[in-house]
Amino acid sequence: MAEVGIFVGTMYGNSLLVAEEAETILKAQGHHATVYEDPELADWIKYQGQYVLVVTSTTGQGDLPENIVPLFEAMKEKLGYQPETRYGIIALGDSTYASFCGGGKRFDALLQEQHARRVGEMLLIDASEHPEPESESNPWVEQWATLLN
Numbered sequence: 001m002a003e004v005g006i007f008v009g010t011m012y013g014n015s016l017l018v019a020e021e022a023e024t025i026l027k028a029q030g031h032h033a034t035v036y037e038d039p040e041l042a043d044w045i046k047y048q049g050q051y052v053l054v055v056t057s058t059t060g061q062g063d064l065p066e067n068i069v070p071l072f073e074a075m076k077e078k079l080g081y082q083p084e085t086r087y088g089i090i091a092l093g094d095s096t097y098a099s100f101c102g103g104g105k106r107f108d109a110l111l112q113e114q115h116a117r118r119v120g121e122m123l124l125i126d127a128s129e130h131p132e133p134e135s136e137s138n139p140w141v142e143q144w145a146t147l148l149n
Contacts, residue, residue, distance in 0.1 A: 001030040002148035005047040007039040009056030009068030009103055014133050015092055018125075019055040021134045022090070022141045029145045038067050041074040049084045051119065051148055054107050055137075057092040062102020076110060085116035088144050090137050094127045101125075119147050 004026055008019045019035045026033035033053075036043045044052065059065055064072055089111075091104020101124045108122055123140045125133045 001032065003047065003050040004031055004033040004053055004148070005043060005050070006033055006035045006053045006055060007044065007068065007071065008035060008037050009054070009065040009107075010037070011057055011059055011065045014127075015055045015057045015065070015090075018090055018092070018133050018137045019053075021138055022053060022055065025138060025141045026145055029142075031145060031148060039071040041071060041078060044071060044075065044079075047085070048082060050086070052085060052087045053090070053141075053144075054087060054104065055090045055092075056103045056107060058094075058097075058099060058101055058103035060099075062099030062106065064103040064106060068103075072107065072110065075114070079114060081115055082111075083115040083117065085111070085114075086119050087111055087116055088119050089122040090125065090140065091122060092125045092127065092133055096128050120144050 006019045010016045023033045091101035093101035
């Protein structure tokens, strides 16, 4: 089965909860999954040629949470081209803000620029409609897991 690194950008814990639920679902389907709450570039590099799942909320004006910014910046500065990386994104946000899910969208844009291959569609979870994000993410992860080989 697939090796999946789950990289979390969180401020208040919702993204971490979603990531931990995703880890449980992936393991139940026979995959090997590990959550990285304070992800570093070395953690990311371990999954090149495997799968990564980015679960991040959005802060400020579409910014990433502080705990995932060092990874994002290191990827931008040091990785460049990574066509062997296959990924999924779960973005949490609030549609009452203009920068809805901006953190996840920024991560997706970087990965697309670096020629990584997205598996499935990005999931955008609106906190104003879904106060319990795992109710939206769990079915998505179950489906996403079927796309891994």
